[in-house]
Amino acid sequence: MVKVGIPRALLYYRYHPMWQTFFTRLGAELVVSPPTTRATLLAGSARVVADTCLPVKVFLGHVIHLVNKCDFVFIPVLRSVRRRVYNCSKFLGLPDMTRAVIPECPPILEIEIDVNKGEDYLHQAIYELGRHFTPKKSLIKEAAQAAWEAHDDFRKVMHHAGVMLPEAMTGREGEIREASSNSSQAAIGLIGHPYLIHDEFINHRLIERLQATHSRVVTPEMVTPGELEVATARLGRDYWAYEEEVVGAGSYFLQGKVDGIIGIATFGCGPDSLMMDMVRREAARIKSVPFMSLTLEEHTADAGVLTRLEAFLDMIHRKKRKTLPCA
Amino acid sequence: MRVGIPHLGNLYIPLKTLFRRLNVDYVVPPLNSRRTLSLGAKYSPEGLCIPFKLTMGNLIEAAELGADTLLMPGGYGICRLGYYVRIQEQVLRDLGHPATIVELGVSERKFLGFLEMVKKLSNNAPWTKIFAAFRFGLAKLNAIDRVERAVQKVRAVERDKGTANRLYARSLDALDEADDYRTLKKVEADYLAQLDAVPRNGRQPLIVGITGEFYVLLEPFSNLDLESELGKLGVEVHRTTFISEWTKFSLFFGFLGKSKKERIHQAAMPYLKRDIGGDGWESIGEKVLYARERYDGIIHLAPFTCMPEIVAQNIMPATREEIPVLTLLCDEQMGKPGMLTRLEAFVDLLERRRQKRDNKNNSGQAQSK
Ligand code: SF4
Ligand code: SF4
Numbered sequence: 280m281v282k283v284g285i286p287r288a289l290l291y292y293r294y295h296p297m298w299q300t301f302f303t304r305l306g307a308e309l310v311v312s313p314p315t316t317r318a319t320l321l322a323g324s325a326r327v328v329a330d331t332c333l334p335v336k337v338f339l340g341h342v343i344h345l346v347n348k349c350d351f352v353f354i355p356v357l358r359s360v361r362r363r364v365y366n367c368s369k370f371l372g373l374p375d376m377t378r379a380v381i382p383e384c385p386p387i388l389e390i391e392i393d394v395n396k397g398e399d400y401l402h403q404a405i406y407e408l409g410r411h412f413t414p415k416k417s418l419i420k421e422a423a424q425a426a427w428e429a430h431d432d433f434r435k436v437m438h439h440a441g442v443m444l445p446e447a448m449t450g451r452e453g454e455i456r457e458a459s460s461n462s463s464q465a466a467i468g469l470i471g472h473p474y475l476i477h478d479e480f481i482n483h484r485l486i487e488r489l490q491a492t493h494s495r496v497v498t499p500e501m502v503t504p505g506e507l508e509v510a511t512a513r514l515g516r517d518y519w520a521y522e523e524e525v526v527g528a529g530s531y532f533l534q535g536k537v538d539g540i541i542g543i544a545t546f547g548c549g550p551d552s553l554m555m556d557m558v559r560r561e562a563a564r565i566k567s568v569p570f571m572s573l574t575l576e577e578h579t580a581d582a583g584v585l586t587r588l589e590a591f592l593d594m595i596h597r598k599k600r601k602t603l604p605c606a
Numbered sequence: 607m608r609v610g611i612p613h614l615g616n617l618y619i620p621l622k623t624l625f626r627r628l629n630v631d632y633v634v635p636p637l638n639s640r641r642t643l644s645l646g647a648k649y650s651p652e653g654l655c656i657p658f659k660l661t662m663g664n665l666i667e668a669a670e671l672g673a674d675t676l677l678m679p680g681g682y683g684i685c686r687l688g689y690y691v692r693i694q695e696q697v698l699r700d701l702g703h704p705a706t707i708v709e710l711g712v713s714e715r716k717f718l719g720f721l722e723m724v725k726k727l728s729n730n731a732p733w734t735k736i737f738a739a740f741r742f743g744l745a746k747l748n749a750i751d752r753v754e755r756a757v758q759k760v761r762a763v764e765r766d767k768g769t770a771n772r773l774y775a776r777s778l779d780a781l782d783e784a785d786d787y788r789t790l791k792k793v794e795a796d797y798l799a800q801l802d803a804v805p806r807n808g809r810q811p812l813i814v815g816i817t818g819e820f821y822v823l824l825e826p827f828s829n830l831d832l833e834s835e836l837g838k839l840g841v842e843v844h845r846t847t848f849i850s851e852w853t854k855f856s857l858f859f860g861f862l863g864k865s866k867k868e869r870i871h872q873a874a875m876p877y878l879k880r881d882i883g884g885d886g887w888e889s890i891g892e893k894v895l896y897a898r899e900r901y902d903g904i905i906h907l908a909p910f911t912c913m914p915e916i917v918a919q920n921i922m923p924a925t926r927e928e929i930p931v932l933t934l935l936c937d938e939q940m941g942k943p944g945m946l947t948r949l950e951a952f953v954d955l956l957e958r959r960r961q962k963r964d965n966k967n968n969s970g971q972a973q974s975k
Binding site: 328331369372374375378391547548549552557574 | 658696877912913919921
């Protein structure tokens with residue numbers, strides 16, 4: 280069986296169920312790299328110039344892990360998934376950059392998605408990808424349809440049933456007991472890319488830590504696309520792909536949906552820093568929901584994140600106690 | 607209504623011409639300075655690239671001089687400038703400048719958008735007048751670039767360092783004042799002749815190609831006047847990107863002329879298959895071409911944190927075409943002494959390489975005789 284390697288980084292967090300369905304339907308076996316560790320980061324970081332952003336270093340570390348463990352590594356290029364909304368340069372250059380800095384990398388399966396080029400182009404791209412596994416067009420089409428449905432289900436489980444991404448991805452949503460929303464529990468909205476919010480190594484186990492303080496965590500995937508779109512429009516227009524994960528979710532949460540917002544970005548990321556800035560300004564203007572941003576990089580220390588988090592939660596709890604009616 | 611503009615090299619000169627001819631009330635903010643940069647850096651979100659910070663500083667300084675309508679290239683297009691305007695407008699508002707930013711849809715509406723904007727700013731001047739003013743502005747831009755090219759060559763070989771730069775500064779003033787085609791032509795010819803007559807030191811200069819992100823290529827303040835410094839070290843620089851070309855590309859289509867651009871992309875193809883936004887694709891293509899054309903070395907200029915150039919920087923070492931590359935990251939932390947040390951070391955390296963090559967060639971010739 281052909282083995283396809285999937286680096287557990289970047290777009291994995293958004294599209295894995297889709298890819299998994301597609302490739303397994305075509306008879307391939309998937310090899311997903313294990314969760315990020317310090318070793319993953321160090322391996323990736325050793326290959327690139329220091330100013331490369333943290334998520335890309337981590338991504339390359341995952342690719343290095345896959346060397347000799349699979350026949351292909353899958354690295355799609357999502358130029359644009361919405362009309363005239365473009366992705367970060369690093370995504371666009373990912374396959375070529377990987378080849379350049381990891382010469383020992385197995386052959387790369389590429390597919391370029393650009394909705395600006397029309398539907399035919401998209402179909403052609405999917406077909407070419409599928410041809411590595413089967414010459415049968417009908418089979419590829421079926422696999423693509425199933426993949427799309429899997430993606431749709433995955434998104435819906437998150438925004439309709441409020442299931443967190445890791446559980447939705449592994450199909451463990453059944454095991455999650457109903458989140459009891461208790462009014463004294465603080466709700467914290469996280470904004471940022473899924474590859475930051477859901478990579479525990481990158482974000483210093485933020486979600487786990489929040490949950491340990493009995494906070495209820497809400498992530499951008501748990502807001503419906505419609506709500507996100509309206510909220511994004513409130514603060515501006517779309518320009519960068521995935522703007523909704525930051526500006527949209529931020530603007531939505533700011534409408535009193537949570538008790539506090541934490542924005543996660545990485546150092547040196549232009550789009551993130553602009554988008555976080557928009558949310559920060561809006562938060563400062565309306566003053567009702569506290570906002571904190573965490574800018575992570577390779578050398579961010581656990582302790583620093585922890586201290587800031589504690590201070591932020593303290594403030595939220597104090598604020599919450601004040602607004603609760605006295606018993 | 608008073609119009610203000612950000613700086614990009616000498617672009618302010620033809621813009622002034624355009625405004626003057628159409629009776630637009632305008633201010634040109636002070637040329638980029640430490641103050642511009644520190645203002646810009648102070649009011650920009652952290653981690654942003656130097657083009658954002660400097661233009662931010664320009665807009666603040668223009669607003670301080672009473673500009674209430676600020677022009678910025680903007681609009682969609684990948685990465686390049688696309689997102690600036692929203693934040694910059696908010697920053698200005700927060701600082702208490704009730705200015706509006708007019709986005710020049712560089713990649714979208716091109717020429718038409720620009721003309722419509724000019725029409726509005728000029729209080730509905732007749733189209734014939736607008737076209738005439740525009741044509742003259744463009745002629746000026748071309749003249750400026752031709753003089754600059756000559757300066758690049760003379761700097762490297764002049765006997766008395768600084769002569770070319772002095773002539774260059776004077777020529778810019780004269781070109782700025784020229785108000786009709788005849789004067790323009792005369793001024794250009796005059797300065798080209800003077801540059802030609804500058805006494806030379808008789809040395810064979812090293813030739814270095816300069817590539818990278820367009821803003822830091824075209825705005826000398828942002829690269830600490832790299833080209834002059836290289837001139838002092840006896841290096842002739844070659845750069846494909848000029849302001850006139852950038853402007854024409856932005857307004858019409860074919861930046862370096864379509865074919866020139868395609869040639870660059872073709873050269874990049876084996877290493878980077880697609881446009882990644884900004885100028886990353888071009889940087890790689892130019893590296894390959896400069897290497898093939900046997901330049902002595904390349905200086906790659908990249909704004910610190912610039913995404914496309916980081917990709918380019920990571921890919922460059924993997925190209926088969928070998929040539930020494932020095933990447934300089936431009937931001938407010940970059941200091942002149944540090945840069946000079948790196949430049950000197952780089953030039954030393956290039957000189958040694960050239961000597962080795964010459965020796966090899968000579969011995970090769972001796973053997974074949
Ligand atoms: S969006 Fe930012 S964090 Fe993500 S790959 Fe691009 S530069 Fe890195
Ligand atoms: S191309 Fe580079 S310098 Fe230009 S806007 Fe993008 S990140 Fe900034």
